[in-house]
Amino acid sequence: MSSLEEPLGLDKLPCLSTIDLVHRFSSNSCRPRLEDTGMGNCWIETRNCSSSNSCNEDFEDYRREAKTWRRQMRDTLQGDITSRTTSSLGWNHAVSGNAYDSRYLPNHQHSSYCGIRDITNKFFNGMPKNVKIVEVGPRDGLQNEKNTVSTAVKVELIKKLVSSGLSVVEATSFVSPKWVPQLADAKDVMEAVRSLDAARLPVLTPNLKGFEAAIAAGAKDVAIFASASESFSKSNINCSIEESFIRYRAVTQAAQKLSIPVRGYVSCVVGCPVEGAIPPSRVAYVAKELHDMGCFEISLGDTIGVGIPAYDDGKKSCKLWRTEVAGGVVEMRTPRWTEVVDGNTKGDRGDGNELESEGEGRGTVLPMLEAVMAVVPVEKLAVHFHDTYGQSLPNILISLQLGISIVDSSVAGLGGCPYAKGASGNVATEDVVYMLNGLGVKTNVDLGKLLLAGDYISKHLGRPSGSKTATALSRVTADTSKM
Numbered sequence: 198m199s200s201l202e203e204p205l206g207l208d209k210l211p212c213l214s215t216i217d218l219v220h221r222f223s224s225n226s227c228r229p230r231l232e233d234t235g236m237g238n239c240w241i242e243t244r245n246c247s248s249s250n251s252c253n254e255d256f257e258d259y260r261r262e263a264k265t266w267r268r269q270m271r272d273t274l275q276g277d278i279t280s281r282t283t284s285s286l287g288w289n290h291a292v293s294g295n296a297y298d299s300r301y302l303p304n305h306q307h308s309s310y311c312g313i314r315d316i317t318n319k320f321f322n323g324m325p326k327n328v329k330i331v332e333v334g335p336r337d338g339l340q341n342e343k344n345t346v347s348t349a350v351k352v353e354l355i356k357k358l359v360s361s362g363l364s365v366v367e368a369t370s371f372v373s374p375k376w377v378p379q380l381a382d383a384k385d386v387m388e389a390v391r392s393l394d395a396a397r398l399p400v401l402t403p404n405l406k407g408f409e410a411a412i413a414a415g416a417k418d419v420a421i422f423a424s425a426s427e428s429f430s431k432s433n434i435n436c437s438i439e440e441s442f443i444r445y446r447a448v449t450q451a452a453q454k455l456s457i458p459v460r461g462y463v464s465c466v467v468g469c470p471v472e473g474a475i476p477p478s479r480v481a482y483v484a485k486e487l488h489d490m491g492c493f494e495i496s497l498g499d500t501i502g503v504g505i506p507a508y509d510d511g512k513k514s515c516k517l518w519r520t521e522v523a524g525g526v527v528e529m530r531t532p533r534w535t536e537v538v539d540g541n542t543k544g545d546r547g548d549g550n551e552l553e554s555e556g557e558g559r560g561t562v563l564p565m566l567e568a569v570m571a572v573v574p575v576e577k578l579a580v581h582f583h584d585t586y587g588q589s590l591p592n593i594l595i596s597l598q599l600g601i602s603i604v605d606s607s608v609a610g611l612g613g614c615p616y617a618k619g620a621s622g623n624v625a626t627e628d629v630v631y632m633l634n635g636l637g638v639k640t641n642v643d644l645g646k647l648l649l650a651g652d653y654i655s656k657h658l659g660r661p662s663g664s665k666t667a668t669a670l671s672r673v674t675a676d677t678s679k680m
């Protein structure tokens with residue numbers, strides 16, 4: 198089977214333990230059924246359509262969306278953002294024109310059309326048609342910046358992000374300025390943007406004190422942030438997980454009285470810089486607590502970006518690795534699995550930095566999502582990936598396939614947590630929007646305007662954007678201007 202026919206190695210994906218979970222992946226028009234596709238015992242659903250046309254209709258919808266996006270992209274590139282033509286950008290072979298259509302989209306009539314369409318249908322079946330992007334750049338992105346970013350720049354960034362069509366832009370945090378000095382101007386930022394009504398502007402509140410200050414400054418949405426790692430909870434908010442629930446219950450109760458929606462974060466959902474791999478059951482427990490105390494949405498944060506879109510089948514062992522990061526060397530139990538077959542380690546990718554073996558592996562993104570989806574409705578879940586190992590987009594893709602339709606990201610890939618050594622920036626919003634546009638998934642975000650926001654903050658910070666999309670588009674633009 199060619200790689201085209203077997204996207205993302207889907208045959209390796211697990212058999213989910215509950216049919217119930219699989220049922221949630223599909224839209225209401227079709228009933229899912231588990232099918233052994235001949236690629237092993239796998240969970241990929243096919244649809245047992247009530248109407249024989251509905252799968253084709255979905256597929257046609259997808260094609261239409263992708264086509265619309267290609268047209269919009271061509272218009273954007275031809276328009277005032279770049280003032281360049283697609284052909285001079287060298288994009289005509291990839292973005293517009295028949296070459297792309299015939300080579301990459303299954304609307305070209307050739308002998309394997311049906312087979313490809315079948316596989317594409319399976320691949321895109323659970324994919325939502327709309328994705329809500331929660332932009333966290335002004336908060337998660339900037340909180341780790343060493344040099345103080347002025348309030349005026351933060352406010353301008355938020356305005357640019359809102360004008361790009363993002364419906365949620367996390368604005369700042371009402372945390373202790375001793376802990377996060379960069380966001381000490383939370384009150385001023387909030388007062389300057391509170392009248393922007395085109396987007397929701399949530400702020401982080403670690404306790405009642407922060408909540409009250411946020412409301413006084415005009416916040417209409419707040420977020421609380423617990424951790425699935427005991428050690429990270431201590432280092433991030435100076436209390437245990439259980440103590441954080443007590444604080445957060447006080448916040449959610451106060452918020453309820455004012456009809457303020459509260460978002461809940463769970464951090465370290467895959468790994469913790471101190472504790473290593475985090476058991477999915479613990480993530481599910483924290484997520485459920487936040488949901489039960491009234492959070493309308495739960496964001497699952499891979500704080501140090503060690504997740505991979507893989508499933509632990511119980512045959513793999515987790516190792517403790519020594520990893521170099523900007524600040525020095527950290528030891529992490531990152532999920533760099535080696536397979537254990539009949540008691541022997543197979544395919545060990547040891548690079549000399551391996552310190553010790555763990556017992557049973559505990560999996561990464563898929564088992565974590567599976568565990569959380571068993572206790573919190575999928576429509577209330579968001580994913581929040583940091584891009585340390587460049588795995589955010591595949592992790593997002595797999596999350597979308599599971600039916601998750603809310604994605605956190607940060608413009609220009611800004612970010613990192615001051616209390617999580619080794620954490621790099623969030624996945625770049627530009628890259629997420631680019632991917633979703635290509636998939637025909639609606640975000641309502643204007644990529645051109647988003648690129649301008651990313652360009653604005655990158656220039657201000659004096660470093661290149663962390664977005665691959667922004668970098669690629671600025672390169673082609675620069676090349677074109679030389680022509």
Ligand SMILES: CC(C)(COP(=O)([O-])OP(=O)([O-])OC[C@H]1O[C@@H](n2cnc3c(N)ncnc32)[C@H](O)[C@@H]1OP(=O)([O-])[O-])[C@@H](O)C(=O)NCCC(=O)NCCSC(=O)C[C@@](C)(O)CC(=O)[O-]
Pocket residue numbers: 337340370371372373374376377403404406407408422433434435462463464465497498499500501581614615616
């Ligand atoms: C939670 C605390 C406040 C506890 O900090 P503490 O030192 O234990 O608090 P305390 O209650 O002992 O008070 C100490 C001082 O802080 C003040 N204080 C107390 N609360 C506040 C407040 N809300 N706003 C302003 N000031 C506050 C309080 O008034 C007092 O002032 P003093 O009497 O010394 O002058 C502190 O640990 C803190 O602010 N932590 C926040 C750290 C943070 O923002 N980390 C980054 C978040 S990113 C994250 O969590 C991950 C996420 C969400 O992005 C998802 C992911 O990436 O995976």
